[in-house]
Amino acid sequence: MLCLALFAVFAHAAPPSEAAVPVAPAAAERWIGSWAAAPLDFRQLAPLGTPPPVAPDDRASSGLTLRHQLQPSVGGSRVRVRFSNRFGTVPLQLSAATVARGTGGGAISPTSLRPLRFDGRPGLAIAPGAEAWSDGIDFPVEAGQTLVVSSYYERAAPLSTVHLQPSNASWMSNGNAVAAPRLPDAQRMPANAFVTGVDVWAAREIRTVVAFGDSITAGALDGEGGGNSYPHQLATLLRRSPGPDAAREVAVLNLGIGGNRLLHGGAGRSGLVRFGDDVLGQSGVTHVIVLLGTNDIGRTAFIGLPGQAVAASEIPTPEQLQAGLQQLVRQAREKGVKVLLGTIPPFSGSPYGNEHTEALRAAVNRWIRGRQDVDAVVDFDAALRDPARPLALLPAYDSGDHLHPNAAGLTAMAGAVDLQELRE
Incomplete structure (x- = not known):
């Protein structure tokens, strides 16, 4: 029921204009794209053979932690993470986020855990059609190493902006579990939400x-x-x-x-x-x-x-x-x-x-x-x-x-x- 309640909001929403242009990330001399995925409007999954589930009501669930596992293609000494609300129709209220090294199946190494900040704050509201980068943090990564990004949404977070690559590396759990070594009562997600890019800082x-x-x-x-x-x-x-x-x-x-x-x-x-x-x-x-x-x-x-x-x-x-x-x-x-x-x-x-x-x-x-x-x-x-x-x-x-x-x-x-x- 957790998955169904989260996805139900899209059954009645109208998709935004195809011509809408999201906010571009700020330029930075040494930030290099190391991993990225193409964001999709969740309501457009049906043409891909992935129809969204429909729940009895049209309210998104609140108080959720989402966890996404990914592999950067090059390494660096620092990282930053992009969160996208490109296809959202309401502000995306991101309450807290972390990055850590993955140990498989969505689990993380606790000693590697680092909080993400946004202009020094633990969270932010991302306007509809916009994207936001976290502040850069010292976090050495290597090419092909598994990273895990966890994000907590205290308020309702309609699943609007998703991607399907890879399609088996996201989980959800109730409550703020961004620091948990393993998500309690984790459920697989049918699509990856909101995280669309990881940059590394490289002096080469x-x-x-x-x-x-x-x-x-x-x-x-x-x-x-x-x-x-x-x-x-x-x-x-x-x-x-x-x-x-x-x-x-x-x-x-x-x-x-x-x-x-x-x-x-x-x-x-x-x-x-x-x-x-x-x-x-x-x-x-x-x-x-x-x-x-x-x-x-x-x-x-x-x-x-x-x-x-x-x-x-x-x-x-x-x-x-x-x-x-x-x-x-x-x-x-x-x-x-x-x-x-x-x-x-x-x-x-x-x-x-x-x-x-x-x-x-x-x-x-x-x-x-x-x-x-x-x-x-x-x-x-x-x-x-x-x-x-x-x-x-x-x-x-x-x-x-x-x-x-x-x-x-x-x-x-x-x-x-x-x-x-x-x-x-």
Whole structure:
């Protein structure tokens, strides 16, 4: 009942405008994005196959501790944490928060526990549509180390701003338990709430790469807490790879959203709308890998099917997809961010595959491969396709739905990225 009461408030609320722009974090010379996730409006989970539970009343529960487990991609001597109320319709009253090293299953090491402050105070109210960073604290972390962020909400905290990556690393408990080594009577949460970023303070040169895309980027079929997503494996490759610039560290942030489209919203805001916040808003971002368009193209396969209303205005042409990708390239380059543009992987045999969608994918991929105004093209299509049947995934890389790569396929995707390009 605790979960149901917390989530019920969304059954009757109207979603905010897609054009709403949250408050950006203050610039800081040495703050580097080490972990981040793409925030979603909780009310948009239904298109992702995760319908929210509905409770008998529409009141959110109060007096809750939420705990979120995550892994930074690079280390540093200090940390700060971002809390987001991007999709909230009322102020988010954060009463207390802590960070600690995790020991597994949401448990923490008590000796590592540190309180988080906000302009020196233990909590704050975050306005609807806004985000807030905690004050920086001395807290040395290493790449891949498990961190746990706990937050307490004395007043009702409607679950509005969530993320699904990873989707099995959040818990809730009654009362103020931000300092508890293990949450009492902890319950799993169906989505991660409010915590959307961790920065590290590093007195050294670090590149920060944002992987921007849909479920193929997010790791749709990953049951290991993010370990099978291609951005996670890319970060591992960068840490382990030899080479003249191998010592130059690279952070990799996974900003994928399952079901996301480039041109239109639905499963999250459209790629065009969220690019400024989710990519250019990350601390110290230097590179972006763009892989979007699969769901724009795939929706055209459902025209005329019962129960699958697809508006004519949402059926893209190659030129519209190309213009959308070009807009992202232009925005990134205006901010001095290098762009790696990914080709759209094969999907023959999936519900997305038919003669029209294959032609559309081929046209967009030809355009991507011919780009001279990007820093690199990542040919995910070539890395994943079956040489004997180039419109389909290689069977060894197919998760079984003929659309999403399996663990081996995601490893191949990471291997398709030029590591040296990310270090430059």
